[in-house]
Amino acid sequence: MRDDAEDTVHYDKPSGGWGSVRGISLIAGKEGISPGALDTLRRQNKPGGFMCVSCAWTKPASPHPFEFCENGAKATLWELTSRRCTPEFFAEHTVSELKTWRDYDLEQVGRLTHPMRYDHASDKYVPASWDEAFQTIGNELRVLDPKSAVFYASGRASLETSYLWALFARLYGHNNLPDSSNMCHETTSVGLKKVIGSPVGTCVLEDFEKCDAIFFFGQNTGSNSPRFLHPLQEAKRRGCRIVTFNPVQERGLIAFTNPQSPIEMVTGKQTEISDLYFQVRPGGDIAAILGLCKHVLARETSQWEQEQRHLLDVDFIEQHTHGFAAFAEMAKEISWDVIEHESGIARADLEAAADIYCNAKNVIGVYGMGVTQHVLGSQTIGMLINLLLLRGNLGREGAGISPVRGHSNVQGQRTVGITEKPELVPIKALKKLFDFDPPTQKGMNTVEACEGIIAGTVQAFLGLGGNFLRAIPEREKMEAAWVKMRLTVQIATKLNRSHLINGQVAYLLPCLGRSEEDMQATGAQIVTMEDSMSCIHGSISRRTPASEHLRSELEIVAGIAKKTLAAHPKVRWDDWVGEYAQVRDLIEATYPEEFADFNARVFTPGGFYRGNAARERIWKTESGKADFTMPTALNACGFDDAPGRYRLITMRSNDQFNTTIYGYSDRLRGIEGTRDVLLMNHDEIAKAGLSEGQIVALVSDAEDGVHREVGGLTVTPFSLPNGCVGAYYPEMNPLIALSHHDQLSKTPAAKSVPVRIKADAR
Template sequence: MAERATYRPYEQPTGGWGSVKSLIRHSTRQRAVGAVPALVRHHNKPGGYMCTSCAWAKPAEPHAAEFCENGAKATFWDVTAKRATPDFFAAHTLTTLRGWSDYELESAGRLTHPLRYDAAADVYRQTSWQEAFEAIGARLKTYEPKSVVFYASGRASLETSYMYQLLARLYGNNNLPDSSNMCHETTSVALPQSIGTPVGTVLLDDFDHTDCILSFGQNVGTNAPRLLHSLQEASERGAAIIVFNPLRERGWEEFLNPQQPVKMLTNSPTRIASEYHQVRAGGDIAAMVGIAKALIALDAEAFAKDGEPVLDAAFIAEHTHGFDAFRDYVEGTAWSDILDASGLPRAAIEGAAATYARARATIAIYGMGLTQHKLGVDNVQMLVNLLLMRGQIGKKGAGICPVRGHSNVQGQRTVGIAEKTDLVPLDRLAEQYGFEPPREDGLNTVDACHAIVAGEIRAFIGLGGNFLRAIPEKELMEERWRGLDLSVQIATRLNRTQLVPAAGDTWLLPTIVRSEIDQQAGVPQIVTMEDSTTCIHASRGQWERPDGDLLSEPAIVAGLAEASLPPNPLVPWDAWVGDYGLVRDAIEVTFPEDFRDFNRRMDTPGGFPRPVPARDRVWETDTGRANFKLPAALSASFDDDDDADVLRLVTLRSNDQFNTTVYGYDDRLRGIHGSRMILMMNRDDRVRLGIAEGGDARLTTVAGDGIVRTLDGLQVIDYPLPAGTCAGYYPELNVLIPLWHHDEQSKTPAAKSVPVRATADGAGPV
């Protein structure tokens, strides 16, 4: 019988002694206690290594311990003493391993040798790098280029990512889907239309100058805990912090900084959010339209009383396009519709607007709670609209701030990991390397999945990640994955994707991690990455690599390239592997505006920022101005809200998790322990739908496509959620998300408002 969870609301602050105890527990589990001193000395520090977890910015003057709880967990799992050796694989068939949990698989430890799947014995067997490269290259030479996918997770360095995108284009396609397709691709579509740049405009020091922070759909306590330092400082100097999120997350409520001994000893946390509004899942557009409506009314009132204007009329006139149409839309939207769609009272929305109206400099931050919806682009653009109304982009202490996930997910797009050809300087690549790059757009993640389902893909190369666990439509995708002719996974630890073999050949290629010393030609190498604020940082590994036969990611990419591509004297794969500085020189040639003096500047304290024109109020849009964009609807969800029994499911991460990596079964900050098969429900919804308190539920997706997507055995917990909203854990609930259920423009999977029916387990449709 499955483990039953316990639930008791967590009343302690984020950070504090709970975080300290968690670090002790996880360092012990991974037999990595000895890593703690080096973690303090080198983690996110000048001359040290950059965290492999989140992409949040690194300060020029780091704290004594410049890491968070999740960053420390990621490091413990990277430098764990546990090993998944060839003997481990000889003793465990893939059929057996598929019965293990995600936690058990990755907790087996670091991969140590290249492995090839033996279908007859159903096990991975040790092989050599030469055999791997020769066999993989031989197969790749037989395929039509468009039938191969080159997927990239977000943790590879800028150097590896640049080499990887060049490999794909020399091979003959732009099939470069990446993890950003599943999270912030919406940002990359929305922001260029609004302000002419695919990235945020905020730098870390802007937080020192802001007096108001708007947050939508972002859980700082789990997803970017180091941001809490800036939020703590902002709160303590009196800045307003207004949060819109379906769940009340402890990270937005209180923070006890473990690096402040007096506060720790006296248990004196800092209040973070000054206002907290639990918007209904999918109701963010409505809430923001309500704020805009209130701002327009406040501005009219100020004008009538000869008071200080609320809207920045001069900025709007000089720098924006489309405001009149936007104002007409907002004024023509009824308050009753806004309140129904948002699930919030009018007083709450007007109160947030009044706070924002008093602010001098405002930062708007957001996460996947905005991007992963049917109208995710509309969500993001509506938040930009709020900033444009008051001239809050292109000034100190203000701007738009998407909080990215993986530590280099933004950077890999910067150096060419992109399926869209208009994002890559193909002409420059052609001149630099003497070839004709493919000019047709490639496959993003959703399109790659459709092509796999349709049998159009022969081979899949995975640079990191856990593709089959991260994507929607799990059952169908695993079935069709077995029809591939070739699967190659470059990885550090075991995960579920590696347990679904291709029909032809399956390889598992182990690599070192960023925190380990990467020595090539007798010289320790440096890698670089880009954070959420577009700043570039150098990273130097500090730990010895595990015993075994591992290669660096650049060496693996070069090995695949040399085995599968015709020789090209203009592409010095071997020289690049011997000196990553040469790769950085090549990056600078391809992207001179972004990487001027790359090797010289990579050690700049706090990183060096790439140029973002919108920071200087230069708008590279179709109108030459920042554009007000009208949302298509007040609700960003797929359901039409006609059926009260249809709930909107939010999938989310636990405190013991980073993306698909599950560190344990304790979601401490939500008070849930012992299981991940959980459904959090509004109590009134549970009672109305006839589900027993503490009982089990079945979720069934409301899709209308004739396919039944259902999941049983979810333990129900009464949780303080808005009516009509329920929540459960990713990736377990991905099985409920149709592959076509994505943002209309970016194709980012819409995992934050999935229409479902909840019934008592055994009482629903089968």
Template structure:
């Protein structure tokens, strides 16, 4: 079945993840971006021990990689960066900012690589080229005259460990801890939830655990789109007949079946590996309730084992020796009613009992999860509930078991490791004082939500963006874009043109940088950098493509240029030496974090990476009480503070296979059968019937919050889809305008994009 609605074409999606569809997508984007044959060969070096780390996702890089250790998403990211398309000052002379603001996100980035530094000229409404020296001097002069606590130093997850260390030092020497990053928008709930329950802010699983696990529980992570290389591990697990039990609102193709494009036999025969052995379409926001149901069923099985004299289901020895808070948690689980669990999770008791039965028969269980757990009002609680589930049978700190949060951007975890944090207690401030002879600021900095609040209050004076597309990624778009234009200064360090350059401050600069895949030639020769993957392993990365233009500077050089123009000279910080030889930056990182980075330069090319210490993986609990902590959930409700009436639907945002974060490679989503537009709304057929809607009808959504702010998105084409009844889905970032800034995770302040109560209106309806 196929149907057109304006520019939208809808087809029934039947293909597996991978397969010929993936090969076709890679071929298309290499051709579209005019990537030369010699540059397309770079893919053979992607995620290899002597090559470059993918600039897309942060999935682990094996010591013994596949011949083609890249996925469709990674190939798209490489093509996007190594494109032969380029834009210089002449492009901006032809197009005003007002005109460019009418272009969609894909068209903007598709113009190619930025090549020269530019400053916005309000008289002509265009960006004009200026020299690097002039750009640094003007930015430095502006920053020196500002309130040091009202300048924000934001970073996306792509900058290297070396750049991130320098950037964090720049911010603290300037005088603040305002270092929000993209982690604030995705996995900060993980950092908070894991830290308080098991004493580490990262997962405990490494790649080798996939070879030893006998069961995987999967929560809220679309592997086929966000981290396709993990499908190799999942396929290997399934070939060992290991069960994978999935909890996710949508039946995502990558969690249903996979054809390995690197297997000639599978490609020729069309063989598909079934990934999930059980698939439970949990209601968005219902994860705490679902896990509560699993735990309740586990207690029932343990009761039955006790009554019959069989071996206990609970690992009582582990619980007694390694945990605290068990009695309170047990009491809460036993008191919880199945009717409440079923209502809030959207799942039936027998299905949860079936999943719990598999869990209890398994001796080494991994829990894998993504932003489907973290981007909720109770996101931190969701993470803690995953820990509760694992602790019941001692599934942390043993081979084949543990918690595995799947990070998004390629070094977002690593940035936090080397100091990108707004929390002064997480930064080695005393060590920085000792090394560099200045008094680091001790005041709490702004995270992403707080930076937005400061911008809305007209208190933030400058925003420096190390990568990313901040105004497109954050909630509250209507208010944020208006306030953004009142900022005295905005600076964007970028590779491609995006919305953040067009929604700009009164003084605005674009500083184009080298990409990670490009050869970075400095005074000391070609330089290498390092990144950290999702499993806390550090890897070297070597640029291999010729730069898009000779006018580009590296990210470290740009950070150093801003620092030298802004800060008073410090004899202990030789920015030029660091830029000339990144090995000296790694020496500085080692001096600052000796436990993690000892022998950094010698170990950076270790096949498979070297891992930072993760105490919980060895059953050492660096919590307040020195034990792993069971915690009692505050509520089963997934959306406790934004609950509309009976006329509301629960919206959750998703990504397509044609995007990575805010980068839109195309308007197509072959896994969901949508072509030509991203302005679509996925609805259950039962809900379509209740609203008297047909496929192709156009509707609007408005947020159900009653706080005096109008939040609305028009022009959404209805697409029937297998979505839990009462719930709808649409694309990030197109539907971000519906998210109130205050609708964020408790404790972590991650925007709650996975559960937004909205009201649906037909096109043209009055609000």
């Protein structure tokens, strides 16, 4: 692992510790913390408590006294802010003026309090009643071709709301159900399913108590899922070895001081997390993992010749896998020179990492969007599965594949029907339950929805949360096309940029946050979500809503659906709104194997596990076995190196979750007070003829003839591999071509974007 140079921006303290406490305190001061907010944090991620709206990391059956992390606390305090975005605010500001505001400033206005309609004549949002909003939206949808409408969902909505959102779309007549998974882990859903038959990871939390080695690829635990650091610390203490591959030195996988430990907080004691840390080239993970496999296979040959004893799990390979011989031959034929060049890692280092793999009985592979957001991201996942298959590290305790999901229920939404792929939907069950013929034509994912909006074939966009226009690629084209749509509807808790670009008829509908009490006809309601380990959790909300005018997400979905669809005796929107338990009964009836006794198991400590066939070594693949695969290239970027071309990595800061900016402190990288930076190593700065502090622009180097540019970036020395630069998401999204996505899943390839640097004329 390369040490941080003193003359680059960096953070030399461990993750966690007093830095996390100060980070939470700063946000608490800005948001106006209340005793109720403290009670919510006390109950956060605990059995029978409130489930965090931030990441999807699993919730333990036996929680810590404080089972929240820095970013989880920020998300809760952000939702429970004392600030309010009222009709009076909108009366004082035109939408054109608000477009000039920063993302952070828009959300800092506070919680939305009233349903609003965009008035084109005044260029302002004006108050609307709920009845007016529902009726107008319903009227508009009824006259449109259902296939011209898109129903988007962010990863935050509950299982109950998500199920009804998907049902509404299909009753209306389409499968156009893109969601935030399309932008991050759809590569997992497609890539894993192809090779092991499961669209999700195979591990549960207990596996981290029994593993001997963990291999990380492209995942930033310290900022994106800090509660994961607790099982990692415990694993290290019992001797587990951890190997990390990431272009960026992320502090969370280097060192950790546990804020839950008084001794560590007082003494500053820290746990070294990674035994080996390699700054792989962006997109070079395929080559790096192939190097690991190549050395494992070489050791198998040597060990068999010398000891007549196998290193590989040959029985597992013979009984449970397909394609081993072809893969092994390919790995042996690839030269180390090619592997070293594409990965940016020396052979000796890869062999040292592979030796850790060989010497471990149980190995877990962990990855994040540093793997999924490449043109060949699916093939990278396939290569990681190849590595695990060699020694039978799938389908047994203490081993497996563990993708770390982002938003709190992004995996669960797909589980209960939010998908554009009709083959993933239990069509027969829906037909029987609701007496209708669900549409069977494939719908639009996120990229296809964007293409349809630009082409003018999409006429309505309904957003269940999120900040769609800020999260997607090709922002300039998208914003220009967006205003030509007939109808845009945004269901949200706070103001963001997506609410400032409006169709001909546009509504902004404020909803309850997950932390706020949801009172319906039968009393206070609970909701559920699924974590990234396929465990289902119930969440109880107790806080007083930010406004008496707010409605729950489920109530808003039902309100629009009732005004859009004809009455049907088996579609009982009012009953479902009155008692969410009835929706859970519907989920159970639709997915009986995974959700048996759903209502009875809602508050199972640690969540109830919905099962995973691959964990049982049941492979639902075309071959009927787990498949070894061969990549078509060792560079997952989808483009070649060229003079003056860089691989841009888009990154999230420590003061950020998805598109939500909590502040301007990226403490764990040593960057404070700004997001307008271009990160490069010293050698690359000098090679490009640039200087520290110089203001430059990035220009897209996609070979499609479209000019894309983001300027005003300050050149900042930072430890990165040669040939790449780093900058923040979502500010860099305008540089990403809509066509630049994973080949199988169409997930935007935001972790390796071809760019050039030019002097900024400003």
